[in-house]
Amino acid sequence: MSQDLWREAQNYFAGGVNSPVRAAVRPYPFYVKGGRGAYLITEDSEELIDYVLGYGPLILGHAHQNVVRRVKEQLERGWLYGTPSRAEVELARKIVRHVPSAQKVRFVNSGTEATMTAIRLARGFTGRKRILKFDGNYHGAHDWLLVDAGSAASEFGVATSKGIPEEVSNLVSVCSYNDLTCPEKVLSKEDVAAVILEPVMGNMGVIPPEDGFLSGLRELTRTYGSVLIFDEVITGFRLGLSGAQGHYRVVPDLTTLGKIIGGGFPIGAVCGKREIMDQLTPSGKVFNAGTFNANPISMVGGLATIEELEKGKAYTTSERAAKELSEEIDESIRIPHVVNRVYNFFQFFLGVTSVSTAKEARESRRELYVKIHERLLKEKVFIPPSQFETLFTSEAHDSEVVSRSIEAFKRVLVDIN
Ligand SMILES: Cc1ncc(COP(=O)(O)O)c(C=O)c1O
Numbered sequence: 001m002s003q004d005l006w007r008e009a010q011n012y013f014a015g016g017v018n019s020p021v022r023a024a025v026r027p028y029p030f031y032v033k034g035g036r037g038a039y040l041i042t043e044d045s046e047e048l049i050d051y052v053l054g055y056g057p058l059i060l061g062h063a064h065q066n067v068v069r070r071v072k073e074q075l076e077r078g079w080l081y082g083t084p085s086r087a088e089v090e091l092a093r094k095i096v097r098h099v100p101s102a103q104k105v106r107f108v109n110s111g112t113e114a115t116m117t118a119i120r121l122a123r124g125f126t127g128r129k130r131i132l133k134f135d136g137n138y139h140g141a142h143d144w145l146l147v148d149a150g151s152a153a154s155e156f157g158v159a160t161s162k163g164i165p166e167e168v169s170n171l172v173s174v175c176s177y178n179d180l181t182c183p184e185k186v187l188s189k190e191d192v193a194a195v196i197l198e199p200v201m202g203n204m205g206v207i208p209p210e211d212g213f214l215s216g217l218r219e220l221t222r223t224y225g226s227v228l229i230f231d232e233v234i235t236g237f238r239l240g241l242s243g244a245q246g247h248y249r250v251v252p253d254l255t256t257l258g259k260i261i262g263g264g265f266p267i268g269a270v271c272g273k274r275e276i277m278d279q280l281t282p283s284g285k286v287f288n289a290g291t292f293n294a295n296p297i298s299m300v301g302g303l304a305t306i307e308e309l310e311k312g313k314a315y316t317t318s319e320r321a322a323k324e325l326s327e328e329i330d331e332s333i334r335i336p337h338v339v340n341r342v343y344n345f346f347q348f349f350l351g352v353t354s355v356s357t358a359k360e361a362r363e364s365r366r367e368l369y370v371k372i373h374e375r376l377l378k379e380k381v382f383i384p385p386s387q388f389e390t391l392f393t394s395e396a397h398d399s400e401v402v403s404r405s406i407e408a409f410k411r412v413l414v415d416i417n
């Protein structure tokens with residue numbers, strides 16, 4: 001039973017978990033023994049409709065049969081060679097074909113490693129130290145970017161983490177999202193190696209870029225000689241095959257990917273302009289290495305997933321699901337609120353009527369969001385436990401799943417005030 005496992009977990013893990021957001025599920029996290037399509041099956045044998053989807057990677061839903069088959073076939077042939085394998089070339093070919101900025105690729109094992117490597121590359125390429133990021137953007141758990149970070153860092157009140165030397169965090173300038181005045185000021189005054197951002201914010205709830213924001217940053221970084229990095233760990237292959245850069249038609253110098261490109265197996269990637277990527281070892285002097293880089297299981301899981309995505313159905317179904325559900329939520333909430341949706345992911349904010357910055361997201365009535373999360377769990381619907389995460393949909397969120405979810409939301413939202 002979940003409760004027993006949770007009690008025992010306190011003995012082994014800080015706060016009982018291995019990634020903090022999981023501890024935000026109240027009264028205690030449910031433990032999962034399986035997943036199928038749009039559903040999670042808990043240790044207490046409950047079936048929950050899942051709008052978390054592993055925090056984004058599972059755009060085909062749980063245990064998609066083609067991904068299972070391909071990964072099983074790979075397992076039979078072994079899963080770690082310490083040499084290159086065909087699958088890494090095939091997955092890189094897909095990324096280069098679909099992602100406008102990708103001329104070369106380096107596979108790593110998480111989004112965290114991807115952004116860490118991208119920052120090192122930008123510094124190595126430009127010979128500069130300073131980084132500009134945006135309040136509430138989350139780029140993983142490494143030292144360079146844990147300043148005013150979103151996601152669990154904001155949820156647990158450590159947007160700027162302890163344990164990071166001031167000498168490191170002082171090299172980071174932070175601007176408010178959707179504002180071009182601050183980046184212009186910083187870039188004109190300082191030598192900035194890289195401007196990094198989520199082209200759609202997905203770690204303070206969902207916050208879309210306003211018209212002209214991404215293209216404005218593209219122009220500014222060109223003018224001042226800084227590397228523009230789009231962190232597409234969430235948006236890559238979610239906003240269509242070409243990600244946010246294809247959707248908004250703004251091409252950065254470097255892109256970080258993760259989540260979907262591994263089909264739910266651990267992965268990260270940096271890709272981008274040839275002359276920057278070639279700075280990486282062994283062709284250049286910017287070091288990166290990894291025992292598990294381009295491991296065959298993640299490569300094959302990613303390949304099978306992208307092949308499914310190329311058929312188009314996952315995008316049509318997931319977008320329809322997100323649209324229908326978010327519109328019903330919008331109609332059912334009776335107090336001031338706003339629903340921010342981009343394509344197939346969204347979040348709702350209560351007590352505020354517009355959210356275009358992290359500050360506005362923080363001003364929303366988070367206690368009400370938590371209440372809704374808890375009540376939905378009783379209705380067998382799992383949405384993120386934190387206001388600062390995102391509801392994702394998948395190919396498995398068909399009209400029956402969406403109708404059941406809408407009914408559950410209506411029952412819960414009727415007396416939220
Ligand atoms: C935009 C973004 N960048 C980077 C990361 C870090 O990825 P990972 O958790 O795979 O290290 C995440 C999520 O965690 C993310 O949402």
Ligand SMILES: N[C@H](C=O)CCC(=O)O
Pocket residue numbers: 019020021022055056138151152202203234389
């Ligand atoms: N918001 C994070 C990634 O996108 C959630 C994943 C985690 O912190 O465990």
